[in-house]
Amino acid sequence: MNKINKFFIHKSSFIDEKVDIGDGTKIWHFSHIQNGAVIGKNCSIGQNVNIGNNVKIGNKVKIQNNVSIYEGVELEDYVFCGPSMVFTNIKLPRSEFPQRGARYYSKTLVKKSASIGANATIVCGITIGEYAMIGSGSVVTKDVPPYSLIIGNPGKIVGKVDKKGNRI
Ligand SMILES: CC(C)(COP(=O)(O)OP(=O)(O)OC[C@H]1O[C@@H](n2cnc3c(N)ncnc32)[C@H](O)[C@@H]1OP(=O)(O)O)[C@@H](O)C(=O)NCCC(=O)NCCS
Numbered sequence: 231m232n233k234i235n236k237f238f239i240h241k242s243s244f245i246d247e248k249v250d251i252g253d254g255t256k257i258w259h260f261s262h263i264q265n266g267a268v269i270g271k272n273c274s275i276g277q278n279v280n281i282g283n284n285v286k287i288g289n290k291v292k293i294q295n296n297v298s299i300y301e302g303v304e305l306e307d308y309v310f311c312g313p314s315m316v317f318t319n320i321k322l323p324r325s326e327f328p329q330r331g332a333r334y335y336s337k338t339l340v341k342k343s344a345s346i347g348a349n350a351t352i353v354c355g356i357t358i359g360e361y362a363m364i365g366s367g368s369v370v371t372k373d374v375p376p377y378s379l380i381i382g383n384p385g386k387i388v389g390k391v392d393k394k395g396n397r398i
Contacts, residue, residue, distance in 0.1 A: 292309075
């Protein structure tokens with residue numbers, strides 16, 4: 231049973247059973263929240279977003295349109311996911327040799343207040359540090375230290391940012 235909280239879910243979205251959604255969270259059009267997901271308070275989840283099984287999302291997280299948060303990904307408080315950015319959870323995917331189930335999924339942790347720009351790709355198995363800023367379109371393949379600015383493919387550290395994201 232869904233825990234009954236004061237949140238908003240657009241009628242075009244599907245919420246599986248055993249999902250916990252915090253007060254004040256809004257889920258917009260055509261999104262799907264899968265079994266076991268835990269979403270914190272005051273989050274904004276845009277259009278066409280998929281939250282996978284058992285995914286944990288903190289408070290005040292903003293997920294923009296067309297983002298899938300796959301099982302194995304965790305987002306801490308205040309994380310920002312720009313439109314159409316992409317997470318992964320399998321490093322070496324092969325249709326011929328399926329890797330289905332949590333034991334196959336590499337974990338990705340996005341720490342508090344980190345931002346991921348539009349259309350960036352996060353290759354799984356890494357940690358993105360607090361307040362890091364990932365430039366749009368970057369392909370991130372390695373751990374990102376806190377407050378780092380990453381751009382490019384593969385993503386490289388090109389500087390440091392402050393809490394508001396400005397370069398320092
Ligand atoms: C390309 C890939 C298969 C390489 O895996 P790997 O051989 O274990 O590679 P490593 O992590 O050891 O990285 C080796 C180098 O390639 C770079 N690299 C890895 N993946 C990259 C990518 N997708 N784009 C650009 N560079 C990449 C790394 O930065 C590293 O660079 P360096 O030698 O300068 O340090 C993997 O990183 C990948 O992209 N997998 C696809 C994930 C995916 O899309 N899954 C979909 C299902 S969820």
